[in-house]
Amino acid sequence: MTLKGNALIIQSGGPTAVINQSLTGIMTASRDYPEEIHRVYGAYHGLHGVLYENFLDLSAEENRIWQNISVSPGAALGSARIKPRHSDLDRIFEVFSAHDIKFVFYNGGNDSAEAAQLIREEANKRNYQVRILHIPKTIDNDLMVTDHCPGYGSVAKVVSHIIAGDDLDNRSFFNSVKINVVMGRHAGWIAAATAIAKKGHIDIEDDDEVGPHLIYLPEVEFNEKKFLSDVQKTYNRIGRATIVVAEGIADQLGEERFAGEVDEFGNALLSSSGKLGDYLSNLIKKNLLYNTSFGKLRCRADTLGYLQRSLAGMASHTDQADAFLVGSMAVHYIMKGESDKMVTLVRAHGENYKCETSLCDLKLVAQKTKLMPKSMINSEENGVTEDFYQYVLPLAGCVPELRALKATHVKKKLFDYVRPDK
Known part of the structure; x- marks a missing residue:
């Protein structure tokens, strides 16, 4: 059946560095269908904009603005984490009907897929003619079926650059342990991506000092004794350690100790708290055996938070x-009659990276999480394998080329110095 009417774009969940590229892609392609798509509206602040009839007329914008919008981080339409309630459904379809909404593009993660599915089911009950497609977006890279999620490649690039620099900073001192907490509630894709920092070192082949030295993922049950043992072994080997942990290991330690608020989908906002990093830092300070002749132990923790996904000019x-x-x-796809599905990315086989698109049913995505496969986690369960590097490097793009000074030490001519206590 041929549908004609207005299109509505909804951006939902956490923004990414490239979510506005998808917005621009919709606006660009919609010009090919002037007979079917009369106007393109944007819901201002996601489902909140639908409920409060707060729409932006995107068709009225000049075409020249979209190039700048596309490379800007953050959700240009605004976002929200709102789950449709049964009491909202009448209002949603009153608004759809009033504005002749026949095509809905829901851009978000698995919570957004769930919201799109709920609206689709209600449309079926009401015999309301509308097509809905979910467009994948999440830095967590945890949507099922699709090879990867738009937003992940950029955050992978950002965190790998941050850790590469942070590790060289850490290398500047004796007895220095640095912990970085990154996003990733149930899946460790972002934490794993920090391992790209190792690939940037020009002298990587003969230097196992390059961090991150230890990476902890939600896919592996966290064990404090093993964690401390790993840190001690790393310190004994190189005199320091750069550590990355996914925020999701807080679930295994007792989420209530580390979480901030909870959203309408029941997700604890772990990145709003620095408690996990402080806890692990204090754990190391109390237990690490270190060389006191090099001074006190330096142990710091940073929670990278929203900066991971919003650095302008750093998108992959x-x-x-x-x-x-x-x-x-x-x-x-929607003009061909497709509905109730998510657009997926399918990686083509071959030496050079190339992706095509396909579709999958929303029920395969909503309320589901794609974890890292075991083949990408090392046998010590504190790092990644070559399989992961082959997967992630094309997505993140460039790796910073760095080098640590490895000059020849001058031969000593005197006895070792013993520094007085005072």
Whole structure:
């Protein structure tokens, strides 16, 4: 059946560095269907904008603005973490009907897929003619079926650059242990991506000092004794340690101790708290055996928070292209009559990276989480394998080329110095 009417774009959940590429992809492709798509509206602040009839007329914007919007981080339409309640459904369809909404593009993660599915089921009950497609977006990279999620490649690039620099900073001191807490509630894709920092060192082949030395993922049950043992072994080997932990290990330690608020989907806002990093830092300070002749133990923890996903100018080129692709292809699919599905990315086999798109049913995505496969986690369960590098490097793009000074030490001519206590 041929549908004609207005289109509505909803951005939902946490923003990414490339979510606006998908928005621009929709706007660009929608121009190919002037007879079917009369106007394109944007719900201002996600479902909140639908409920309060707060729409932006995107068709009224000049075409030239979209190039700048596409490379800007954050959700240009605004976002929200709102789950449709039964009491909201009448209002949602009153608004849809009033504005002749026939095409809905729901851009978000698995919670957004769930919201899109709930609206779709209600539309079926009401015999309301509307097509809905979910466009994948999440830095967590945890959506089922799709090879990867737009937003992940950029955060992988950002965190790997941060850790590469942070490890060289840490290397500047004796007795220095640094902990970085990154996003990732149930899946450790972001934490794992910090391992890219190792690939940037020019002298990587003969230098096992390059961090991150230890990476802890939610896919592996966290054990404090093993954690302390890993840190001690790393210190004994190189005199310091750079550690990355996914925020989701807090679940295994007792989420209530580390979480902030809880959203409408029941997700604890772990990144709003620095408690996990402080806890692990204090654990190391109390238990690590270190060389006191080098001074006191330096142990610090940072929670990277929202900066991971919002650094302007740091988006991965691959990530930008893939985000635009899923947005534009969503329009072409929906014009072919597709609905109740998510656009997926399918990686082509071969030496050079290339992705195409496909579709999957929303029920395969909503309320589900894709974890890292065991083949990408090392046998010590504190790092990654070569399989992961092959997967992630094309998504993140460039790796910073760094080098640590490894000059020849001058031969000593005197006895070892013993520094007085005072």
